[in-house]
Amino acid sequence: MLPREDLLAGAQNPEGLTLLVDLAEQVLRTWQPAWSPFLSAPLREEALARLGSLSELTWMSDGGYPGAERQRLLCHRRDDSPDAEPPIQGLLIEGNFLFDPLSPDDLREALQAMGVDADTIGDLWVRGDRGGQGVCTPNAAEALHGRLGAVREVEIRCESLPLEQLQHPVQRSVRTLQTVEASCRLDAIASAGFGLSRAKIVTHVKTGRLRLNWGNVRQASRELVVGDRLQLQDRGSVEVLSLTRTKRERWRVELRRS
Template identity: 55%
Template sequence: MFDPADASDFRNALLAAGAEPGDLGDLWVRGDRGAQLLATPELAERLLEQQNQGPLLVRTVPVQIERLSLEQLQFPSRRAPRRLSSVEASCRLDAVASAGFGLSRSRMVALIRAGAVRLNWAAVSSPSRELVAGDRIQLDNRGELTIEAVEPTKRERWRLVMLRR
C-alpha cells in the first residue's frame, strides 16, 4: 500500500519462477489488485503447477495465480490521444521525445541511456538518433508518441506533428 509493486516487480518474480522472457506477453498492474499477464499456455501450466509447491512471491508478498479467459481480463484504461505540434532545432530523439512527453531534455537523455525508451518497439540507447515521420517512441509508464509529420521551417528548424497516446 505504501510501496506499490510495478510491472517490473511482477515480471522479475515470473522470471525468477522459471519463465522465459519470450513466454511473457503484455503485463499490466491493477493497482492494489495485483496484475494480469498474457502468457503462453505452456507457461500458464508451469506456473499453476509450481503454485502447488508454494506461492509465487512478488517482492515478499505471496500472490495467487489463476487462469482467466480473454473475456474475463480487465484491460488497462487508455488515455485519449492528443495531437501536439512543436518546432524543434533538430529531429534528434532526445529533443523530440522531451517535447512530446513534456520532460526536460537532460531528463530524457538520462531515460534513454537507462533503457526506458524504445523506438519502433526496439530498445534504443543513443539520444542522438534522428527521427522521421512514422517513428513511434515508447516511454516506460508515460505512453507512446507517434511522429506524424516533419516539415522544415523558413528558419532552418523542424515543425513536428505528433500524436501522444
C-alpha cells in the same frame, strides 16, 4: 515449400522469423491453422511484413486486449475460416508492493523464475501497490494458478482469470499534434510528444523505459527522422510523421500519439 532463404534474407530477428516460417510450412503441410507463441512487437511487425504477402496464407494477431504489445499470430490457409478465438488466458499476480515499487519487467522475471517460458507470457502491467495482471497461454496460466513466487523479498500469488475479468491498461485515443523545436533530438521530440520535461525523458532513456523503434536507445541527443517511433513504458507511443524546416531555422514536427 516456401522460399526460406528469400524470406529470411537480411532479417532483423532471423531466429524468431525462422520459427514463424516453420509454422507457415506446417500449416501448408497439414492444412491445420496454428498459433505462434507470444511475439515481441518488432518481431511481429517484421513477420507480417515479410510473410503477409504469401499467396496461400493469412495471418491474424491477438494479444488478449486492444493495443497489446506482445501478441500471438494465427496462421491459416486463405481458403480456410478457422475459429479465431485466441488461446490466451488472463493472470492475476497479487503481492504487497507498498514499500517496494514494482515494474512489469519485475513481474516477468518472477514468472519465468517460476518455470514458465518467456514466449508463453504476453503483456504484464502493474495495478497500484497490490501486484499486477497480465495475459499468457492457457498452459502457462494452468501451471501458475495457485502457486507462490517472489519479486525480490515480496511474496506473490498467481491466479488464472478469464480475459473479461482483467482491468486492462488505459487505452489512449490516437491523435495528431504539431510542435516547433530547435532540433530533431530525441529528447526534444519525446518531450513534446509525451508531454514530459526533457529531464524526465533523459531519465527514461537511462532506465530503459523509453525505446526507439522497439529497441534500446542510449543517447537522448540522437537525431530522429520521419517514420521513427518512440515507445514509453505505460505512456503509449509517438510516431514522427513529418519534419519541416521553418524560415527561422527551426523544425516543425508533426507527431502521432497513441
